[in-house]
Amino acid sequence: MSGSKCNVDPATPKSRTERLMKERNLRKLNRVFNLNEKAGDSLRDADLFSNDSALTETENFASLNEEELSEGIDGYERQDQRLPKQRLLVVANRLPVSAVRQGKDSWQLEISVGGLVSALLGLKEFDARWIGWAGVNVPDEIGQEALTKALAEKKCIPVFLDEDTVHQYYNGYCNNIIWPLFHYLGLPQEDRLSTTRSFQSQFDAYKKANQMFADVVHEHYEDGDVVWCHDYHLMFLPRCLKEKNSNIKVGWFLHTPFPSSEIHRMLPSRRDLLESVLAADLVGFHTYDYARHFVSACTRILGLEGTPEGVENQGKLTRVAAFPIGIDSDRFIRALELPQVQDHIKELKERFAGRKVMLGVDRLDMIKGIPQKILAFEEFLEENPEWRDKVVLLQIAVPTRTDVPEYQKLSSQVHEIVGRINGRFGTLTAVPIHHLDRSLDFHALCALYAVTDVALITSLRDGMNLVSYEFVACQASKKGVLILSEFAGAAQSLGAGALLVNPWNIAEVAASISQALNMPADEREKMHQHNFMHVTTHTSQEWAATFVSELNDTIIEAQLRTRQVPFLPVKVAVERYLQSNNRLLMLGFNATLTEPASTQGVRGGHIRELQSRLHLEIKETLKKLCDDRRTNIVILSGSDRAVLDDNFREYNLWLAAENGMFLRHSTGEWMTTMPENLNMDWVDSVKKEHLDLILSFVKLHLYGNTSMQRVILESFNQRICYSISGLVLFQTQLLMLSKVIDLLRFDLLV
Numbered sequence: 098m099s100g101s102k103c104n105v106d107p108a109t110p111k112s113r114t115e116r117l118m119k120e121r122n123l124r125k126l127n128r129v130f131n132l133n134e135k136a137g138d139s140l141r142d143a144d145l146f147s148n149d150s151a152l153t154e155t156e157n158f159a160s161l162n163e164e165e166l167s168e169g170i171d172g173y174e175r176q177d178q179r180l181p182k183q184r185l186l187v188v189a190n191r192l193p194v195s196a197v198r199q200g201k202d203s204w205q206l207e208i209s210v211g212g213l214v215s216a217l218l219g220l221k222e223f224d225a226r227w228i229g230w231a232g233v234n235v236p237d238e239i240g241q242e243a244l245t246k247a248l249a250e251k252k253c254i255p256v257f258l259d260e261d262t263v264h265q266y267y268n269g270y271c272n273n274i275i276w277p278l279f280h281y282l283g284l285p286q287e288d289r290l291s292t293t294r295s296f297q298s299q300f301d302a303y304k305k306a307n308q309m310f311a312d313v314v315h316e317h318y319e320d321g322d323v324v325w326c327h328d329y330h331l332m333f334l335p336r337c338l339k340e341k342n343s344n345i346k347v348g349w350f351l352h353t354p355f356p357s358s359e360i361h362r363m364l365p366s367r368r369d370l371l372e373s374v375l376a377a378d379l380v381g382f383h384t385y386d387y388a389r390h391f392v393s394a395c396t397r398i399l400g401l402e403g404t405p406e407g408v409e410n411q412g413k414l415t416r417v418a419a420f421p422i423g424i425d426s427d428r429f430i431r432a433l434e435l436p437q438v439q440d441h442i443k444e445l446k447e448r449f450a451g452r453k454v455m456l457g458v459d460r461l462d463m464i465k466g467i468p469q470k471i472l473a474f475e476e477f478l479e480e481n482p483e484w485r486d487k488v489v490l491l492q493i494a495v496p497t498r499t500d501v502p503e504y505q506k507l508s509s510q511v512h513e514i515v516g517r518i519n520g521r522f523g524t525l526t527a528v529p530i531h532h533l534d535r536s537l538d539f540h541a542l543c544a545l546y547a548v549t550d551v552a553l554i555t556s557l558r559d560g561m562n563l564v565s566y567e568f569v570a571c572q573a574s575k576k577g578v579l580i581l582s583e584f585a586g587a588a589q590s591l592g593a594g595a596l597l598v599n600p601w602n603i604a605e606v607a608a609s610i611s612q613a614l615n616m617p618a619d620e621r622e623k624m625h626q627h628n629f630m631h632v633t634t635h636t637s638q639e640w641a642a643t644f645v646s647e648l649n650d651t652i653i654e655a656q657l658r659t660r661q662v663p664f665l666p667v668k669v670a671v672e673r674y675l676q677s678n679n680r681l682l683m684l685g686f687n688a689t690l691t692e693p694a695s696t697q698g699v700r701g702g703h704i705r706e707l708q709s710r711l712h713l714e715i716k717e718t719l720k721k722l723c724d725d726r727r728t729n730i731v732i733l734s735g736s737d738r739a740v741l742d743d744n745f746r747e748y749n750l751w752l753a754a755e756n757g758m759f760l761r762h763s764t765g766e767w768m769t770t771m772p773e774n775l776n777m778d779w780v781d782s783v784k785k786e787h788l789d790l791i792l793s794f795v796k797l798h799l800y801g802n803t804s805m806q807r808v809i810l811e812s813f814n815q816r817i818c819y820s821i822s823g824l825v826l827f828q829t830q831l832l833m834l835s836k837v838i839d840l841l842r843f844d845l846l847v
């Protein structure tokens with residue numbers, strides 16, 4: 098198998114949990130080694146972080162990758178128990194460094210700001226290379242060569258996008274269409290109204306850009322590499338990669354929310370994007386809700402089968418799961434000890450002596466709810482005059498995506514509100530809001546986090562929000578309060594240690610500010626402990642290691658499943674079918690008996706995607722099968738009861754809805770398969786003296802939905818199936834059913 102060196106022998110499938118545990122332990126061990134190594138390096142580390150220039154940060158990124166373990170070890174374990182480093186190609190729109198041209202052939206590299214970059218800087222356990230855009234247009238060859246060389250030192254590989262592509266792909270399709278839509282802010286009005294001329298050209302640029310990323314990946318790919326694609330910019334990438342080389346291990350992770358399918362279906366390119374992502378082996382999201390939304394979009398928009406493991410598409414299972422991201426908490430905790438950070442802390446304490454410090458750190462993005470935050474602060478000052486000269490709000494608003502008109506509008510709006518409030522509540526010597534239109538370097542940021550009494554995060558939607566994690570990591574001595582939007586992914590992990598708010602409810606946020614500023618120390622301490630524990634145990638390293646390990650497992654499992662599906666002896670099957678007098682055919686529904694998704698689009702002016710429909714041409718055949726007294730049919734589906742009721746009302750068969758959770762005969766009532774309530778009467782109706790059983794998993798694709806089948810088999814009584822039948826068929830192609838039925842002189846019209 099051309100997998101990673103970390104892969105375990107595939108001949109031991111039942112040891113998956115064991116192997117995962119072992120890998121986890123080895124990872125931990127590895128970390129201990131790395132930490133020990135780093136203790137000796139701490140001086141060097143301190144030097145790297147001591148300079149305020151962004152470049153030192155990027156050097157640290159390179160140094161993380163220099164801690165390489167020696168190569169050339171075959172197999173899974175080494176004598177010293179360390180795992181060899183997995184080669185990883187991280188592909189994201191933005192490189193961790195942005196390039197600024199200094200001359201014809203010289204470049205300065207600056208750290209890029211944003212949660213994705215912050216999180217991925219912690220990929221210490223991998224031999225990682227980063228492929229992405231350096232944030233700059235480089236039309237000339239000399240410039241491209243020089244930049245490629247400079248980036249190579251940081252293990253970064255550039256994708257050169259020309260100005261028009263950046264405009265249409267990044268500013269247009271990514272940040273003006275997908276970004277607002279995925280954050281529930283709708284589509285920009287012009288795009289909704291126009292017949293999408295600009296939309297179409299932006300979408301074309303998006304596909305073109307994704308293909309350019311794919312080309313660079315192929316150029317640098319080595320057998321066994323894991324390719325990890327990131328974010329909404331690169332939803333086409335998994336497909337582009339697999340089209341050229343189906344053996345590449347591809348994972349895709351979304352850093353933003355994935356919205357409800359009701360929102361996603363607004364996108365004119367809704368199908369293309371979903372189908373392309375499904376080409377990946379593993380698809381990850383920050384939260385379970387986002388993963389669930391994705392699966393239901395695939396079910397409803399593509400008509401595919403959603404299973405507890407993921408989505409099945411033409412026999413291929415794309416695994417879908419939640420992998421909540423974290424931060425490199427040690428890096429923040431260690432930084433607080435550095436003299437220059439201590440100096441910053443001292444300065445800040447003197448500067449704001451006698452006032453409580455409230456802090457907001459956001460890219461200046463409409464999803465961050467900055468106007469809402471400031472308005473809530475205004476309401477708090479209005480209602481609590483005694484606090485007016487005792488509290489200050491420091492708002493760091495990092496400029497971002499400044500070429501997109503929506504972002505320009507937001508900037509003026511925020512400036513206007515801040516000016517008004519400062520004019521209203523400011524004095525000759527102090528203003529209530531300090532608003533900075535710039536980013537801070539790492540040390541200044543750590544110092545700010547450390548002196549903050551209340552962090553205020555009011556995202557209208559946010560994939561995760563790492564600022565909340567970073568604040569917690571720096572609060573070991575202060576134990577300040579976190580006010581956190583319930584619409585940030587982080588609310589699912591830090592919710593119990595934060596004051597959760599709905600940022601749209603200005604009065605509620607204002608009341609929470611008051612509660613936070615007045616909170617007794619013991620309560621603050623309790624909340625902080627909860628959060629601190631989470632932030633220091635769910636790190637970015639753990640996140641990345643879990644994702645990659647799961648990706649490796651997914652691929653091993655797919656290979657095992659391929660091997661386990663027996664070859665169907667069609668001739669024998671047909672003979673047995675003809676000889677048998679009491680048959681059970683178990684048929685899938687979605688993507689098996691339904692109309693192809695492509696024909697379910699718009700019919701009669703109405704979108705018909707939300708409900709799967711039985712294929713017109715299969716109806717007659719199915720009816721004949723159902724009316725054959727020697728044949729019992731069970732329809733197995735992930736769909737809910739109402740969908741099955743609608744489709745199979747007139748047939749004489751059994752229905753298993755919601756992955757086998759509910760069962761009914763078409764003439765009877767629904768019953769639950771929960772063991773305590775399970776009514777097994779139906780088994781008797783198909784169990785006769787000599788039950789010849791053919792289990793026919795009729796799927797258009799190669800493998801049945803095994804989890805669903807398992808549930809049903811267990812309900813049906815496995816013993817009967819296996820001991821009496823003597824023949825269990827894993828039917829794979831509708832073609833086979835047509836042959837069987839043909840011989841029985843049924844007409845099969847498909």
Ligand SMILES: O=P(O)(O)OC[C@H]1O[C@H](O[C@H]2O[C@H](CO)[C@@H](O)[C@H](O)[C@H]2O)[C@H](O)[C@@H](O)[C@@H]1O
Pocket residue numbers: 191210211212213214216328352353422497498559560561562563
């Ligand atoms: O690259 P930019 O266009 O300048 O934007 C910066 C990044 O913004 C988004 O970050 C997200 O990722 C974080 C880490 O997972 C998450 O905590 C946050 O909620 C997200 O908004 C975007 O998804 C990245 O691709 C951008 O690089």
Ligand SMILES: O=c1ccn([C@@H]2O[C@H](COP(=O)(O)OP(=O)(O)O)[C@@H](O)[C@H]2O)c(=O)[nH]1
Pocket residue numbers: 210211212213215216458459460493495535536537538539542561562563564565567
């Ligand atoms: O002046 C700043 C402000 C923010 N950040 C970093 O930007 C990231 C913001 O990530 P988050 O997940 O909160 O939101 P995103 O910007 O990715 O949407 C965090 O790691 C911050 O440390 C930074 O480096 N400098």
